[in-house]
Amino acid sequence: MSEKRVARIFTAGAARAVCVRSERKPLSMANTLFISSIFLVVLVIPGFSQKVTVCKEEDGDVRVDCLIAPKQNQINSYEFSITKGSKEVVINTNVTGKTADPKFKDTTQVDSLDLQGYRLRMRKYQMDENTTFICKATQTTESVMVVKGKMLECSAISLFLHSCPWLVASLLLLHVGQSWALSSAL
Numbered sequence: 736m737s738e739k740r741v742a743r744i745f746t747a748g749a750a751r752a753v754c755v756r757s758e759r760k761p762l763s764m765a766n767t768l769f770i771s772s773i774f775l776v777v778l779v780i781p782g783f784s785q786k787v788t789v790c791k792e793e794d795g796d797v798r799v800d801c802l803i804a805p806k807q808n809q810i811n812s813y814e815f816s817i818t819k820g821s822k823e824v825v826i827n828t829n830v831t832g833k834t835a836d837p838k839f840k841d842t843t844q845v846d847s848l849d850l851q852g853y854r855l856r857m858r859k860y861q862m863d864e865n866t867t868f869i870c871k872a873t874q875t876t877e878s879v880m881v882v883k884g885k886m887l888e889c890s891a892i893s894l895f896l897h898s899c900p901w902l903v904a905s906l907l908l909l910h911v912g913q914s915w916a917l918s919s920a921l
Contacts, residue, residue: 801870
């Protein structure tokens with residue numbers, strides 16, 4: 736066989752192999768895109784619904800942020816409580832007729848977060864078991880369970896990463912997108 740004929744056969748074979756490879760790639764990319772989209776939705780939905788965050792500050796105080804926005808032109812009430820087992824204990828409240836547990840009366844403070852909700856600070860509070868923190872504000876109740884020994888630090892980056900799971904999903908999708916770009920360049 737002549738060199739030209741061998742080169743044409745080789746070129747035609749390579750072109751066919753490239754065509755076959757490129758035909759499979761869109762299906763694979765579509766599957767990866769679909770799986771990544773499902774993964775993104777699963778990660779993002781809990782981040783949007785989380786209205787209560789609990790963390791430990793540098794000085795050891797526990798901070799509970801309740802992001803239930805107060806209603807305008809209305810007297811807004813709040814109540815922070817914890818549940819250990821089946822017993823609910825009121826920590827701090829401004830609801831008429833309810834009082835906080837005497838154990839927490841002088842060790843807690845609530846600040847308004849300017850139309851975003853309320854922040855509770857608990858001085859020298861130690862979690863000795865799994866605890867559910869409950870926030871009731873403007874006739875809405877939200878809660879979060881904190882496992883003993885698993886409380887987040889109140890650093891900005893820690894809370895940001897924990898409350899924004901979409902960031903992890905975005906980084907994953909960026910990686911997948913870059914790998915598609917690299918594989919299509921080959």
